[in-house]
Amino acid sequence: MKRLKFLLVISVLVLALGIASLGVMAADKLPVVIGLQAPITGAAAIEGEMAKQSVEIAAQMINEKGGILGGRMIEIRIADDACQPKAGALAAMKLITQKDIVAAIQTYGSSVTQPASDIYEKFKKVNIAYGATVTGLTERGLKYFFRTCGRTDTQGAFFADEVVPLFNAKKIAIMHDNQTFSLGLAEDTKKALQPKIDAGEVELVYFDAITPGESDYTVPLTKLRETNPDIFYFTGYFPEAGLIIRQARDIGITAVFVGGDAAINEDFINIAGLEYATGCYQTQEALIEYFTNPEAMAFKEAYKAKYNTLPSSPWSVYAADALWVLAEAIDKSGSTDSDVIADYLRNKMDQFPSITGPIGFDEIGDRIGTGINLYVVNADGSFGIYGK
């Protein structure tokens, strides 16, 4: 009996020691957890799905090279915001309350990003937006907010200075959907057009909003038709854009159709039908298929190997970029402290080779240098750069 007791004690001790040593080993190689806030469900669920895939591919690429901070793997933890501002704030809270999360990548849609970024700021977490381009977002004096995508004012200026002269357009119609991003882009475009309007070179014949999430846009389109525009710039999102182009052509609008950078992707073609989508234009930041730098090539290869296609919008790749720069900042600064990471991103990162080319951030957290192009939908449903 005594012998049995002794054996029991010994075995318990051995077991305890084993578990303890396991714990030490695990602490050594504890993963670095990065949050990803994205619209996994809801109206923009496709963007969330692509963002998740892209970030996971980027994490896989970093982990295959041996991780960061001397061998710690990157782990992605996802919070769904359904592309709604309220749910966005909740998703941010959900990520912040998990103590092991180092920083966050967030999210598609400026109206969702805005409230979420306030929460990350309050709890001092570095957060990098990948699909939030409204000009004012970075001009709120936030310390922990960055973005890897561009700004709507560059896009508005591009439309005014490049696209309008290209089609020799005199009468311009702009339609938005009253949401933060879409209204922002519409107003930035209007601002950029103002000198030409004042000089009498062009005329803004239509500037109005639609309600997103509906099916029938014939009423606003009928109004637009009566103004007889040469060029029709729609700054909203793809689910509406697909319906709008078809209904516009059906009621006899022949103007050149240009979408903003959220208007045209695969689903736009799917909803509109190829016969309507062909020949539609889009002002957009660069698509991944046009990048040839080594990081982009490696990313494309890994993404294709897993999903047999490429992301059809630029935003998800910016999400991968966000992870890429976060990993670099954490690794190089050797710290998971928010202030150190933010400082590294703002002051020390310069021309860091990322997936969409060299990245650096300015004082307010905007990415330095993103290019905008005019894309056209080809007859086979692919995208081509127009005018180059």
Add this chain to the structure above:
Amino acid sequence: MKIILEQLLNGLTIGSFYALIALGYSMVYGVMKLINFAHGDLFALGSYLGYTLLVFGSTYATVTFGIWGGMIAAMLIAAIGIGIAGTLIERIAYRPIYSVGRLPAVVSALGASIVIQNGIMVVWGPRPQAYPSQVVPSIMLNVGEFKITLLQVIILAISFVLMGLLYYIVQKTTFGAAIRACALDRDTAALMGINIETIIFFIFALGPALGGMSGVMVGMYYRKISFIMGWNYGLKAFTATILGGIGNIPGAMLGGLLLGVLEMLGSTYISTAYKDVFVFLVLILVLIFRPRGLLGEKVAEKV
């Protein structure tokens, strides 16, 4: 003038969708005094069922019956499928809790709505889907200076036939009289030998079946369908039900058509951006000045 007529036609078309969905709300409310919030999502499910038949069964359906036959086949399949789904929802979500009052049933209805919505997302994916152009008739009619699609005319015709049929069943047949009797007083109706179970089965099959058919027509008309579409249409149809007088069958039809036309004219002549504001303002005005709805009389027979 051209614009008014165009918008009237568009308003009638969208109004007939609202009316068909509103009938489902109204019938269920008439008999059960329950607002079936899952109804809008059953409508969306109908749209997806029709889509599935036309896309994956297109080689059979469209080739065998032609493009119009394919459309009818899709509508029938959606009607049958959604009729079954409607009765299932009644069994699972409502029947077990009837005895505890009406409020828990409303909460259960909202729960059923979330389940169906997310179920659609899981099965068909989060992307919006589109009815492909080769299965949708696209003949244009030129009437004077108008361009209208034949599809729009057919949709209007089918909607009015369906509404007429339902009106006939409820108002002119013995079975319809039984339904109306249930709506007036369920206990007395049961004492008179009416089988309440059959009536409940019937309204939970027929209401959603109409919704399912209008789901297919919406898919055909706009092509884009998404798993969240049920909420928007459900809300508008519910507004139409209140507008016409809840529980009242002709009221639901009138309310739907009126709402569609009001929405179109309001956004043409007032503001597009405030379209929904306008619609719900009408709802608020009706609730303040005529809470029983346009056709809802105090002593009216409610179904």
